[in-house]
Amino acid sequence: MTLLAGLLIFVSVSCFVAGQILLKHAMDITARPAYSRSHAVLVFALAIAVFAVNFFVNIGLLQRFDLSYFFPFQGMSVVLIAFAGAFILKEKLSLRLTIGSIVIGLGVVLVSLS
């Protein structure tokens, strides 16, 4: 794997994580009794924009790598999402969910090393 490929995988995973968090944030805004519609639309649009970057970078990477090799890298985002969800969005992260997220993350790493 070249440095450029590694960098693009990092960009892809980061955009995926950012997109998920922004999307959840947009949904949380609309769930409030009184919310700013423009604020929700802005956060939602930002989520779609980062997902679009993730989508096109993924196509560029898939033109060079097997899907079963590349896809597990996206799984690295699982642990990031779970912890970001807990700390940024103030969602409860139990010990069981923490252990489960770590095991999933380890499995994903093992797949990526195959």
Added chain:
Amino acid sequence: MIAFFRRWFANAWVQLSICVLLSTAAEIFIKLGATETADPTSAWSWTGLTGLNSRWVWWGIVASIVALFNWLATIRKLPLTIAFPVGNAVHILVPLCSWIFLGEAILTRRWLGIALVLIGLMIVAKPAARLEEKM
């Protein structure tokens, strides 16, 4: 009957299942399109924009958009810390479908990784079920 189907379809876990299946299909479609349009000599190829010339990529986009709406319906009812780990069943389905439909080789280490992901999903399943009871 229709009311039962509507209630069933509105269930967050049904939405999450549809999302997982469509996300898997989208990955396979996009890989088919990426392979079809691969041109490593082109300076633009890293951007992935050349993939838009393939109908498979467009099918992948459609599947991704529908999956996104299913995901939105899911995360309105389930916390991200639960929906996301469970939704990662795609990490089992995608390698399996890559093996079955794309003919990619899956070695022992990769199977072990898939098994670990399954165990992780089983660990988070109980708190997920408890949450569903509260809904």
